[in-house]
Structures are given as C-alpha cells and as structure tokens.
Amino acid sequence: MAFKVKDHYFKKAKQENFVARSIYKLEEIDKKFKIISKNNKVVDLGYYPGSWLQYVAPRVLPEGKVVGIDIKPINEKMFAKLKNVQLWQKDIMDVQSVADLGEEEPFDIVLSDMAPNTSGVKSVDQLRSLSLVEMVFSLLPIFLKKNGHLVIKVFESNEAQVFLKEQKKRFKEFHYLRPKSTRSTSKEFFLVAKGFLA
Numbered sequence: 086m087a088f089k090v091k092d093h094y095f096k097k098a099k100q101e102n103f104v105a106r107s108i109y110k111l112e113e114i115d116k117k118f119k120i121i122s123k124n125n126k127v128v129d130l131g132y133y134p135g136s137w138l139q140y141v142a143p144r145v146l147p148e149g150k151v152v153g154i155d156i157k158p159i160n161e162k163m164f165a166k167l168k169n170v171q172l173w174q175k176d177i178m179d180v181q182s183v184a185d186l187g188e189e190e191p192f193d194i195v196l197s198d199m200a201p202n203t204s205g206v207k208s209v210d211q212l213r214s215l216s217l218v219e220m221v222f223s224l225l226p227i228f229l230k231k232n233g234h235l236v237i238k239v240f241e242s243n244e245a246q247v248f249l250k251e252q253k254k255r256f257k258e259f260h261y262l263r264p265k266s267t268r269s270t271s272k273e274f275f276l277v278a279k280g281f282l283a
C-alpha cells in the first residue's frame with residue numbers, strides 16, 4: 086500500500102514537472118485552508134528540492150515573492166526562471182532576523198516542510214524534528230506578520246503534542262491535517278495555523 090501511494094504521487098509529480106511529490110501535500114492544504122493569495126510574501130523553510138516553490142511562486146504574482154532556505158546547496162539553474170524566488174543556503178538554526186534573508190519586513194506566510202536527517206531511532210528523530218519546530222515557533226515574532234499564516238510539518242510525538250497545545254493561543258485558528266499523499270508509513274502531520282496574533 087505504501088508503495089502504491091508512493092508510485093502514484095511520484096509519477097504524477099514527474100508528469101506534471103514538479104521536482105518532488107511534496108507538492109500535493111501543500112496543494113491539498115492550500116485548497117482546504119486557503120493559505121496562499123496573490124501578492125503574498127512567503128518564506129519556505131527547508132525548500133529543497135523546491136516543489137513548494139514551484140507551487141507558491143506563480144500564485145503570489147504579480148507583487149509577491151518566495152524566499153527559500155535550505156542547508157542544501159542552491160540549484161540556481163532550476164529556479165532562474167522563477168523571477169520572484171530568492172534562495173539561501175542556510176541552516177535555520179543560524180537565522181536570527183529577516184535581515185539575514187535580505188528582507189526588511191516579516192512575511193505574510195511561513196511554510197516549513199523541514200525534516201531532519203533521520204537516524205532510524207524513533208525517539209532521536211522525534212526530538213530532532215521537534216527542535217526544528219520549536220525553532221520556527223521561536224522565530225515567529227520576527228518572521229510572521231500579524232494575521233499571517235503558518236504551515237509546518239511535525240513528527241508525531243507526545244512532546245510535540247504538548248508543545249503545540251501551548252502554541253495554540255498564538256493563532257486565531259489551529260488545524261491538524263495528514264494530507265492524502267503522505268506515505269502510510271510516515272509519522273508526519275501538518276499544523277495549519279491561521280491568523281497570527283503577534
């Protein structure tokens with residue numbers, strides 16, 4: 086079953102010229118929760134290889150832009166065609182301000198599909214994922230505009246549930262979702278948080 090799902094979305098992404106099957110997770114989230122609008126300024130944390138960029142960049146035209154960060158080297162050639170995309174090779178743990186990304190103001194939307202390198206040890210991977218999630222939440226006061234939206238991938242764990250519960254009061258709406266294209270073996274889910282109370 087896991088492989089059937091993988092094959093279907095993997096092939097679909099290839100046919101539709103998306104660089105990763107993750108595109109269908111964001112598409113489902115956006116269709117359901119209406120996250121991305123034209124002219125939005127968006128930051129995509131852990132963008133590589135870039136299917137979310139491919140989805141977002143055309144939707145925020147004509148005035149909007151997408152800033153992508155990843156620890157992996159930038160594939161300049163691939164995104165040279167997307168004029169409203171700016172990429173940085175950075176570890177999120179080293180980012181302290183929007184100025185570190187060449188920006189002056191916070192973003193309308195923060196997206197994070199970041200996933201740590203998995204060790205295979207469940208408790209270690211859960212902790213690594215949670216520290217990425219905690220880092221994103223700690224950056225929100227400087228990264229996200231008032232009333233802005235956050236979409237973030239989280240690995241299931243009791244600690245993550247406790248942490249997220251504490252964060253709920255920072256947004257008007259808080260939704261959990263496991264997109265249909267998620268592999269059946271995966272322990273990930275997405276938090277969609279709308280209306281940042283700043």
Ligand SMILES: C[S@@+](CC[C@H](N)C(=O)[O-])C[C@H]1O[C@@H](n2cnc3c(N)ncnc32)[C@H](O)[C@@H]1O
Nearest residue numbers: 107131133134135136137156176177198199200
């Ligand atoms: C599942 S992939 C993202 C796929 C992407 N959303 C797409 O649609 O193509 C997760 C990415 O998170 C990045 N990542 C993990 N830890 C990071 C960190 N500390 N800082 C920046 N990026 C990180 C990884 O390098 C990896 O490329």
